[in-house]
Amino acid sequence: KSSLLVAAISFVLLFGSVAFAKKAYVNGIDANYPPFAYIDANGKPAGFDVDSLNWIAEKMGFTVEHKAMEWSTIVQSVVSKKIDMVYSGMSITEERAKQVTFSDPYWKVAQVVISKKGAGLTVEKVFKGGMKLGVQSGTSEADALQNQVGKDGNNFELKYYDSAPLAIMDILNGRVPAAAMDIAPAEDAIKHGKELEIVGEFGEPEFFGVAVRKEDKELLDTINKGLKMLMADPYWEELKAKHLKD
Template identity: 30%
Template sequence: MRRLISVLAAVLAVTFMTGAAQAGQKVKIGTEGAYPPFNSIDKDGKLVGFDIDIANALCDAAGFECEFVVQDWDGIIPGLLAKKYDAIIASMSITDERKEKVDFTNKYYNTPGKFFARKGSGLEVTPEGLKGKTIAVQRATTHENFLTDNYGSIVTVKSYATQDEAYLDIVSGRADAGIADSVAVMDGFLNTDQGKDFQFFGPDFTDPKWFGEGAGIAIRKGEGDLVNAFNAAIAKIRADGTYAKINAKYFDFDVYGK
């Protein structure tokens, strides 16, 4: 009987302890690792990028012990729901569609989406300017939804598993243009050797209907403590200058947005 009581006590203790996010807690973070400069895998096989640095800073600020799990983009929300990790820090835009399945923290950056194509292609972001063109986009992104919903009837949408594969087909000429996050395109493509003959065209797209309020951290529903802990951590690194330091390491402008 005494043994039963101690077992029950232990079970109860564990139940209450896991109820609230707290210091020293182990948190698994899902990320994609194919979206430079935000998250990518370097030549030594290590995860690097803005998202990764921010994630590490947030974990330090919240006192979490964090571990990264790499997951393909179109399976990243299912992976979270299947408890393969506890949070997604992978430049995921906070959108209403996604909010039906997961909770989000406040944004940790917000940059616009933009079209890009070969220099001198003369493409314009108008129904006539894009008519009949093939546009490359990463599958399951806000940009794919935006493109399909607004231009789906006049362009051919070519969807890729990773943004890097979309770049490959834009370089080879299989796609006439692409649309993606402007900062990701700038650093992951236009400023690289293979992207030097390409440029942006058209306006910045920020319509919250498709692009949401910015990139946030996705967390399973019903885990409000973890959301609160990350929100507090975001506020902390914004206030103590850690965010600005990481920002300056990657970009010469403020990616946090307004």
């Protein structure tokens, strides 16, 4: 009976695809954070973090979709299961660790103040000279700086932006004299010819990690194993050379 044969084959195929289906995860990204994550000229997610996670997914046997999300609510989006993780230039902070769990750190970044090239500023002048200081909403920098206004003679006024490139644009347009961010996006903008300079560092360097739901032990374990493998592979050096200034 051929119908029985068809049924048997269908069953085997269906069972096989369920039993061997790869896990599918969704990664939330800030799509305006080059060189870690951005949308390339073909409209596809790209960057150091995107390439890293794609490599890990392939090695660890899962599929991943990178979804552009709003940065200021991205941790909440992990908790509410809109996304499964944030592998997108996110600093490991105590505040965020109340809501999500972080993987092992994979990158260290200094916190810097930037200005237009040749502006002749110092971090001291920016912090204590009553200046406007641009910062991306929902970042660790924004939190840290908010706590410093009015202390130790700091009298800057924070101006909030939805992304780092928007703050950079306002510096170039002369709307704001300086901005605070991680060093990597600033160096990336300078590398791409923007007339900016790094005024100096402030605060403590931070470490990027991957945020996952607290209960998602399986994903945490997979990411940590994948990171370890990636950082020991020649591809890690290749990725750094491709995306980051060294």
